[in-house]
Amino acid sequence: MTGLRARKKQQTHDALSEAAIKLFLERGFDEVSVTDIATAANVSKPTLFKYFPTKQDLVLHRFADHQHEAARVVAASSAPSASPVEALRDHFLAGLDRHDPVTGLNDDPAVLAFYELVFTTPALESRLTRFVAADEEALAVALGGHLRAAVTAACLISVNQVLSRRNWQVMTSGMAADVYHPTAYAEAITAYKALAAGL
Amino acid sequence: MTGLRARKKQQTHDALSEAAIKLFLERGFDEVSVTDIATAANVSKPTLFKYFPTKQDLVLHRFADHQHEAARVVAASSAPSASPVEALRDHFLAGLDRHDPVTGLNDDPAVLAFYELVFTTPALESRLTRFVAADEEALAVALGGHLRAAVTAACLISVNQVLSRRNWQVMTSGMAADVYHPTAYAEAITAYKALAAGL
DNA sequence: GAAAAAGGTTAACCCGGTCAATAATTTGTC
DNA sequence: GACAAATTATTGACCGGGTTAACCTTTTTC
Numbered sequence: 034m035t036g037l038r039a040r041k042k043q044q045t046h047d048a049l050s051e052a053a054i055k056l057f058l059e060r061g062f063d064e065v066s067v068t069d070i071a072t073a074a075n076v077s078k079p080t081l082f083k084y085f086p087t088k089q090d091l092v093l094h095r096f097a098d099h100q101h102e103a104a105r106v107v108a109a110s111s112a113p114s115a116s117p118v119e120a121l122r123d124h125f126l127a128g129l130d131r132h133d134p135v136t137g138l139n140d141d142p143a144v145l146a147f148y149e150l151v152f153t154t155p156a157l158e159s160r161l162t163r164f165v166a167a168d169e170e171a172l173a174v175a176l177g178g179h180l181r182a183a184v185t186a187a188c189l190i191s192v193n194q195v196l197s198r199r200n201w202q203v204m205t206s207g208m209a210a211d212v213y214h215p216t217a218y219a220e221a222i223t224a225y226k227a228l229a230a231g232l
Numbered sequence: 233m234t235g236l237r238a239r240k241k242q243q244t245h246d247a248l249s250e251a252a253i254k255l256f257l258e259r260g261f262d263e264v265s266v267t268d269i270a271t272a273a274n275v276s277k278p279t280l281f282k283y284f285p286t287k288q289d290l291v292l293h294r295f296a297d298h299q300h301e302a303a304r305v306v307a308a309s310s311a312p313s314a315s316p317v318e319a320l321r322d323h324f325l326a327g328l329d330r331h332d333p334v335t336g337l338n339d340d341p342a343v344l345a346f347y348e349l350v351f352t353t354p355a356l357e358s359r360l361t362r363f364v365a366a367d368e369e370a371l372a373v374a375l376g377g378h379l380r381a382a383v384t385a386a387c388l389i390s391v392n393q394v395l396s397r398r399n400w401q402v403m404t405s406g407m408a409a410d411v412y413h414p415t416a417y418a419e420a421i422t423a424y425k426a427l428a429a430g431l
Numbered sequence: 432g433a434a435a436a437a438g439g440t441t442a443a444c445c446c447g448g449t450c451a452a453t454a455a456t457t458t459g460t461c
Numbered sequence: 462g463a464c465a466a467a468t469t470a471t472t473g474a475c476c477g478g479g480t481t482a483a484c485c486t487t488t489t490t491c
Contacts, residue, residue, distance in 0.1 A: 041488095042438090066477060077440055082479060118431055159358055166361065180398055184423050185431050187390035195382045224383050231430035232317055232384050240457095241469095265446060276471050281448065 046084050048074040053091035058146055062092070062154040089160045092151060096164060099135055103190060104171035117176060121189050122225040125196065129218055132210050137200030138217050140210040148201055165190060192224050245283050247273040252290035257345055261291070261353040288359045291350060295363060298334060302389060303370035316375060320388050321424040324395065328417055331409050336399030337416050339409040347400055364389060391423050 052073040056065040067088050071081045085091050103121060110120040128136040134144050151157045169190040176182035200217050204210065251272040255264040266287050270280045284290050302320060309319040327335040333343050350356045368389040375381035399416050403409065 067479085068477080078478090079441090079480075080439055083438080086479095088478065116431075155362075159362060162361055162365070163354075163358055180394070180419055180423065181426065183394045183398070184391050184426060187394050188387040188427070188431065191386035191390050192383050195379070195386050199379055199382070220379055224379065227380065227383060228387070229430050231428050232315075232387065266448085267446080277447090278449075278472085279470055282469085285448095287447065 045074065045076060045080075049076065049081055049084055050091060050094065054147070054150075057092065057150055062088075062150065062157060087160075089157055092157055093160055093164070095147075096161065100164065101168055101171040103168050103186075103193070104175040107172065108175050116229070117185065118189060118225060118229050121193070122221065125193060125221055125225075126218060129214060129221065132214075135197065136217075137197040137202075137204065138210050138214060140204050140208075145201075145204055149205065152198075152201070165194065188228055192228055196221050196224055244273065244275060244279075248275065248280055248283055249290060249293065253346070253349075256291065256349055261349065261356060286359075288356055291356055292359055292363070295360065299363065300367055300370040302367050302385075302392070303374040306371065307374050315428070316384065317388060317424060317428050320392070321420065324392060324420055324424075325417060328413060328420065331413075334396065335416075336396040336401075336403065337409050337413060339403050339407075344400075344403055348404065351397075351400070364393065387427055391427055395420050395423055 049070060053065075053070045056069060056073065067081055068078055070091065071078045074081070085094065106124045107117040107120050110117070125136060129138050132139045134141075134148070137148075139145070151161060169186050172190060173183040173186035176186055196217075199220070200213070203213055203217075248269060252264075252269045255268060255272060266280055267277055269290065270277045273280070284293065305323045306316040306319050309316070324335060328337050331338045333340075333347070336347075338344070350360060368385050371389060372382045372385035375385055395416075398419070399412070402412050402416075
């Protein structure tokens, strides 16, 4: 049963999310009230909060797919001989190749505007950081849970974050993703190598 | 001029902070309203917000002294021959020796209760994380600002965080700080060594 | 087609945080 | 010691995020 009800639910969900992001991009996160969004989606305020627990989640639910990704990557590492740092490095490099937005290497104006919104709004940045912390925790568990695992997880997540930020900053300065791709690729390799070989 | 005014200001500041922490420890952060704190300190709500920009800062202002500490440590590293990772490792080890609360190795009930409050309240943890991020940024700048510096800074701050958390968790389980000190010391050394030598 | 279950609406409320106007104090000066 | 000026606190109102409860509508299910 696909359910008529389920479809309507999906519909309002999308209407809310799209209305929210449209308004946020136009006016800025803090200049749009949740009431504005609710009325724009023809819904009442309590209903909005039944779909999204907080105002921030209207934006950040897009990152839900990537939750615990790092932990999944090392868990699914088909070759157990490969070290987790290699697995995550390769995963990041593959992301660069396909210009995955999470690597920061994406010059689509819509993507750039969205990331600018997230990174320059403290409330959003802050909540996103908590997602990253959850990722780190999951990775630490996947690596065994002991202290060394926690250290490794923290460093791996950190280098990923640093690289993504760097790429995004270069994109905001106007460079094309295709042009910067080789440099980003080389930088990622050296960064992960520094991690594996020692600082 | 010590200023009579300045003294009164300090007095209200302390009264607010102490009333807040007392109430928070009794009832929990979310179960105390800022109005409660303001009335407990014989002050009005807008006045409270002139002393502390947010409710969280009533608790976290105690960390203000440690802001940008990592950056200061490497900047003040008297021996320029020593690598920044050694400088920060030694600084952390020294903190362990004096049972500095920021290392997590402190079994004073008041300190434990305070950290429990901070780490188990999402709003506080989140804001504290932002302070840590600012530390990391400052350290990255102090290390030169380039990509390698950013990676190094991120990893150094991360390992510090992991070690502190670990120590704090052991303390909450009831072990005495004196008893755990040697283990904490050894773990810190191996963790920093892993960083320097490669994961 | 009716009962029941799910979801939406309205309206009121709480809390964190801000603002504008007013009142109280401290300070520097005579 | 008193006075004008500048700080600072107070009050009361307000805004926006988020929750709750009572009521109503719609979809499902039998």
